[in-house]
Structure formats: C-alpha cells, structure tokens
Amino acid sequence: MSTKGKVIGIVSNLVTVEVDGPVAENELCHITLDGTPLLSEVIKVNGNKASVQVFESTRGLKNGDEVEFLGRMLEVTLGPGLLSSVYDGLQNNLTTMETVFLKRGEYTDPLDREKKWAFTPFAKPGDRVAAADWLGEVKEGWLPHKIMVPFAFKGTWTVKSIVPAGDYTVDTQIAVLVGENGEETPVTMTQKWPVKVAVKAYREKPRPQRIMETGVRCIDTFGPIAEGGTGFIPGPFGCGKTVLQHAIAKQGDADVIVMAACGERANEVVEIFTEFPELIDPHTGRHLMERTTIICNTSNMPVAAREASVYTAMTICEYYRAMGLKCLLLADSTSRWAQALREMSNRMEELPGADAFPVDLSAIISNFYARAGMVVLNNGQTGAVTFIGTVSPAGGNLKEPVTESTKKSARCFYGLEQSRADQKRYPAVNPIESYSKYLEYPEIITFLDEHVEHGWVDKVNKAKNLVRRGREAADQINILGDDGVPVSYHISFWKSELIDFAFLQQDAFDDIDALTPMERQKFMLDLLLEICDREFEFEDFEQCRSFFKELINDLRQMNYTKFHSEEFEQYNQTITKLLEEYGK
Amino acid sequence: MANKAYQRIYTRLEAITKATVSLKATGVSNDELALVDGRLGQVVKTKGDLVTLQIFSGTEGIPTDAAVTFLGEPPTLKVSDQLSGRFFDAYGHPIDGGPEVEGEERQIGGPSVNPYKRRQPSELIPTGIAGIDLNNTIVSGQKIPFFADPDQPYNQVMADVALRADVDKIILGGMGLSNDDYLFFRHAFESAGALDKIISFVNTTENPPVERLLVPDMALTAAEYFAVDKNEKVLVLLTDMTLYADALSIVSNRMDQIPSKDSMPGSLYSDLAKIYEKAVQLPTGGSITIIAVTTLNDGDITHAIPDNTGYITEGQLFLRADSDSGKVIIDPFRSLSRLKQRVQNIKTREDHSQVMNAGVRLYADAQNAKTKLENGFDLSDYDHRALAYAKDYATDLLSIDVNITITEMLDKAWELFGKYFSKAETGIKQSLIDKYWKGR
16 A cells, blocks of 8 residues: 655645655655646655655646655666667656647656567576676667666576577566575566666776776866766856867767756757767767767756756666766756755755755765766676766856865866856866866876876876966066066967967867867877977067967967878978977 | 636735735645735745735735635736737736737746757847857847846847847837836837737836736747747847846745845746746747846846856847947957857858957957056057957947848958958968958
C-alpha cells in the first residue's frame, strides 16, 4: 500500500502535502490535477506534512487535490540509445513529443523500446560477476556500448544463462543471474539508477594521469584540464562562456559528451542539435551528434527540473564511464541550478545564507563535482568523467557564493574577463588569474614531458610570466606615459601582446584557427618564446610598436592557414625576415 | 469574466497589505482570478484554507468586509484577427473607444515551446541603424533589450526599429509608460500608416504598478496567436522591463519573501526568462522577436535587473551619449548580439564580420588614446589617427540617426579604414583586404 496525501498549501511550485503514511526525503509523488499526474519530489518533511517541489506548472492546482507517493527517488533509465538523444531534465525524450508547446504531465520514454541492437555476449554461464561487470556489448553508433550487471546489484552473482549473439530489443531478457542466496534475477539491456546517488561500482578512483585536449590554446597550453578532471568557467554575460563551452564540446577529446543546458537559452540548445549532426568529430571523423546527449531544461522550463537536469546528465556520464569510456560533461550554467535551489529555499522560508542562497550550497556543489574523475573498473580498464561547469556570477562579480563555492571544488579555473571581452580579445580567459591545478600534479607533468616535450611546463610558466611582466609594464606606461619609460618597457609590453594576440586569442568561428592540435600549439609557443628571447634594438617606442604590430599581424594570418601549408611557410619566412631586420 | 450565479461570495478579509489581501476560502485553485470589491486579483498562495490574492490595481480603500468572488480561471485574452490595430489596457480591455474583441479565449502565460520544435533563427532584421545592423545584427526569433539610462531616447529608437523592420505584426507592451510616451507611440504608428499591423497593451504611470505584471503575458499571448496560428512574423516591443521587475519586487515583498540581490525576488531570473523565452523561430515560418527596454541607473549593468536580463537575452544594445560626436550612439563595447553570426557573411557580404571586428578594435585603440590624452601624455601619430577615425566612426556609423543599408555601412567602414590606417593596422584577412581596400 503506497502512501497517499492531500494538497494543503501552494506557493508557486512548492506544495505542502498532508500524508497518511511514511514518506522518504527525495521520494517522488504524483499530484493529480484534473486527471493529469504532475511529477513532484519531497524536499522536506515535518510531522505529517511533506513539502514537495513540483516539476511542472502548478496553475489550477487546488487544496484537497490527491497525491500518491511512488516509493522511489528520481531515476534515469540507462541503456543503448541514450546517445544523440535530446532529453528534458527528467529524461523525457523531447524529440518524440508531438505538440509545439510542452504539455503538462506528458512523460515520454527515454529509450526506443522497438529498436533491435546487435548483441555480442562476453560472459558465459558459470561466470562470477558483480555490479557494473560487462556481460556483453552492442554497437551504439560506432561506440561499443557495454551491457552491464545493473549497478544496484549488491555482492557477487553467478551467470546462470545468457542469450547467444543476435538482435534484441532493450527489454529482452539477455541473462539470468543467481545471487549469493540463490535468488534468480533476470537482466535486460536497461537499468535504472537514482540520479542523486553517485555510481560507485568501480575498483578505485586514482589521481588523473593525462590531459584532455580541447584544441583551445589558452586551455590546453596555459591551463590544461585532466581527463577525469574538473574545471569551471565563470564570467559576466557577453564574455563568451557559451562559445567557449561549445568549442570544448565540439573539439574535446572524449568518447561521449553530455551537455546539460541548465536554465539557459533555448536557442543555444537549438544551435547544438541543429549544428552537431552536421559537424564532424575531429578525433574520429564521425558525426558529433552520434557521441552527444543533450539534457535541456531551458530557463523557461519548470525551475525544479533544473536541478534534476545536472544530476541526470552526471548519471548518464557515470554510466558510460563504467564501460571504460572517456566522458565529458558540460553544464551551462551551474548558477541557474543554484538559483533554483535558492527559489525553493526561499519559498520554504528557510534561514538564508549569503545572497539568500541556501546555507548548504557549498556542500551541494562540492558533492556534485566529486562525482567526476577517472576510475579503474573492476576489470582493470579505465574510464573517466571530465566535468566543466560554467558559472554566471551576479553582476560579473566573482565574490559571490556560487563562484566561491565552486572555486573550492573545481581544479581548473578559466575566469572570463569583461575588459578582454570589451576589446574583443576572445576567448576572454584571463591569462594571469586563471589556473589549472593539474600543472602542479607530478603525474600530469610527467605526461606532458612524455607527450609534448620534456620541460613543457617550464615553458608554459615562462610564457605566463612574460604575459605578467607585460601587464606590469603596461601599468607603468599608463602611469608615466609612452615617453616616461625606457623603450625596454615597451618591448616587454609588446612581447606580452604578441603572446596574447598570436596564441591566447583564437577565432572560434574560423575552421582552422578554432582547433589547434597540441603539436601546432607547441610549434607556436616555441616560435613565440624564441622571438621573446631575442634582444631588440629600437630607436623609440613608435618603431617598437610598429614592428610588433606587423609581426602580430603576420602571426595571426599564419593562425588562419593550414599547419605547414605553403601559405603557412610563407608567413613563417616573412616573420623570419622581419626578425632579422630588427634583431641585434 | 462575469460573475456566475452559483458562485459563493466571501465577505471577510483576514489581512490586507498594499498589494495583497488574504481570506479564508475553499476550493480555490492556484493562479485563478478573483474579484475583490470589484477589483481583479489573482491567487498567489494558499496555506490551509487561507488564500492570498495579489490585487492588480492596489488595495487602497478595500475594506475587511469586501465581497470576494472567485472566477475559477487564470487571466485570459480573447484572440482573433480583430486584435489588429487596437489599443488595450493591461487586462485586455480596449482603451481606444472601440468594441471588445471577439475570439477564442486563451489563458495568458501559457506553456513553453518544446525546445526541439524550435528552429535556428536565421532571418536578418535590418533596421538601417549601423550600430545594430553592422555591429550587432539582429535576427528574427531573437530577444534583445536596449540598455539605456532614463534620459536616452530609447522609445524613439525602438519605434524606428519597429517601423523599419519587415514584420507582419508589431505588438507593443507598455509598462509604466508615461502618458507622453504612450501618445508618442500612438502618433508614430498612426503617422507611419502602419496602424493595422500594430497591437498595443498599455499600462501607463497613471495606472497601478501591479497591473504591469499582466502586460508582457497579454502581449505575448497575442504574439503567439499570430506566430503559431497564423505563421506570421511578429515583433514584440516591451518597455520598460525595469518597471515590470519593480512591480514583481513589490508583490514579493508584500508576501514576506526573502529578497535577494538589490531587493529583487529570488525568482527574478525565472520570472524574466519566462517572458523573454517566448521569443521563438517556429518551423512553420512564424516567429516572435522581442525587443525590450531595460532602463539603467547611471549605466550600472551590475544591478540585478539588467544583470539577470543580460544572462537571459541574446545580447543587449547599449545606448549612450557620445561626447566626440555629440550624438547618442550604440556603444560597440557594451553591446552584443549573440545571434549575429547566424546572418553575418551569410545573409550579408562576406567581409561583414571582419570589418565589424576591425572597426570596433580600432575604436578601442582610440579610447586608449583618449585616456592618454586625458592623463596629459603626448600622443603618437597612430593615436592621432585613431582619434580622428573614432569621431568619424561614431558620427557616420554608431549614431542612432543613421539609416543606410548594410552594404553601405561596410563600404563606409572600408572608406574610414583607408582614410586613417594602413592595411596591416586593420588586421583584416589578406584576401578581403585585396578585394575591398579603399585608398592608400
């Protein structure tokens, strides 16, 4: 007998329910409005009163309306067919909904139940298996999609039977497992998992070992993110957060990309599902959409489902990680999620923390970031979830609760700067304040030594230092005037401009410049450092300026040409000639 | 919204604030309307049998024994082609002396469009203003506000943009519009001979502030009728959204909600998003484009209202008085159209984006030179050229009184580049320089 209840209070999407039996925190319930069930989640219980957040509009709801508790938490359905899907925050398939307007209470199946998948068994009868062990695989696009022992299975199980290779639907029983006390449980290609619980069915979670290339120079070289690492991009509106995130999504070296559009613009999601099917993954040559799942709760969709959307996205990543794949989760923006928490907290009249956010905001954020990481699976293979979130700080001021809480959890910080954006210096990542903690990891230093060049991190730090020195020189020039400082200050300033214009700035809308492979990044950085190492002699600062402007122009033109193409080499020669003219 | 015979009448109010009343009642549904002492109110909270209503026209003079009847329905608007050419108040009642509109009654503030059913906006909306078309091109299905101090001529610019735009319907949602501005819009629409494609929902400063909360939803319900049912291109003008947000904060304050930044309700982002996200490009060809006005306090965009707006809308057009040219310009640094890449170089000439970027970059150099000048430093030859360029650029391109085609804007920009700079100084791609360079 499930617990039932009645509505006794309504403020926007917070509904108070009087219950007649036990309820659990985060348990789901259906509130029936004119025959339509509205999905809701318990967020607080006080005596026989439960406060529930409704994932839909509560227009027309009345006191006395009936509530039925479902005895489970919010879950996602996992199985082949998740990739290239477009879901809402509750994992309803948006592509199969028929009407132009979203209909309240319309829930659609996340997976295609009719489609047949070519299954190849790995396990044999008699095999001893545990949660997340691979029983077999199907091909989802070009990716091997492992069919696993459901995460919820505790202890050791024995395979009693498994179907032979063949085409099956996701609901077909593909194996029967026997538990420690002899109970037989059938397994299909799908399983369910509560989104707010981290999937822990792996052997261990070591420190990250390698970097994830994005083709974005200011990230890969200046602040690389590790595979299984965490990072965040805070920035005022109009500084290019979304463009940067889309660039990472298009170019990131990952097997699976999950994009959570959390409380952001619907047109940005439209851009993803319109353009991604056309775009080619630079690493595999396949269509980008084939490796992408979109979870979208845009800003006008019900607020409570915003929170659900990031958890749904994370759980899908963890599922693919358990198959030994590299997953990248991008959430835009985690501030909207925090605001959704704030709205509910305010409606429940909880004592507010800073800026009226709930006091446990920091803990919630750090728990979420902790779900990312590289893991060693039970079979010794590895998988990773790399997580990059954006933060939309109120008023562009980074001293606000969401940014501060995120800074404590994320290991990479890519701070977007208004003044850079105003000058159209994109990506507007501040090269001085931004950082990657991974550059201090011995494992990552070793990786870069082996995969890029021995001593690479020293070079990166040298370049960063040149930029810092240039900024200091610029300050001096601004205070004392062009003539008030020696020409060496100008040289120092222009060296930093050189690195800024030719390396840090990158045209995300140019086919060639948008994606710079590590090899080319190394070439460019070497070239720039070599130029910066030279001694120059100029008659005055005017000459210095025009020399560097010309040099910068050539280098930028070079960035637009194909690596080592004829045009590229021509610019390279022009640059060499120019350097000879002015060198000592 | 007439009273129905069998309805129960309540006659005892438990509490009254400036914007809300509370009473004990049963069988009341969330969001439904009620008449309190003849005034329209809407259910915003129920707690046990205590119901709180927000009274749109304010509670002045409402007694504790006021008669309250519930109407069983949220606010609605009757939609049909008869809406065209008409002026309405915030409740959708005619204020132009004409008859009531007949048509299908629809609830305002309805559900969102399924994101998957949207199409990518891709149709250019030319305005003749280079600060918009050249630097911040707008596209049908976009939502973009003007950010302006109260002394800027934002309503005039908006009327210009609306009348030049090639759209089927223009719907004006006026919130806290001064009577003068209301008459200005009326006159501008009438004298352009465009009245038949214009629909207005107006709340003036003479009307109660809480009434404003209905205006955007009324305007957008009408817009959805023409865009979704009639496949028309609809442009919605919302002015001034800052006054709308102020009305939100009044209600939330009276309901004892904990205020967040700048005494705005914690739900401000969601409240504004619900309005702006109605902008849409539909697969059937219909579209809703929203151009709004958010007034600023002394250019401060970090205030919660412009800040939240900026995160929701697809860019902003920042108006400011320019001392060099003596004109009001669209500030190229603080303005942005996020959808410009959808049409630049595609629907416009191939050099558009590069010319735009170079123009703004050189203008930025002039600003640096200006700072140097103000600090009393000597200017270099380049600085002098940049300053001269900036003056021409502001006068001929950034000023809001410009009205030329995009090709003319591009040619003008090349002319200015050629006049003041060398090819390398512009940093434009060589292939484009070869084709379009004018002068030295």
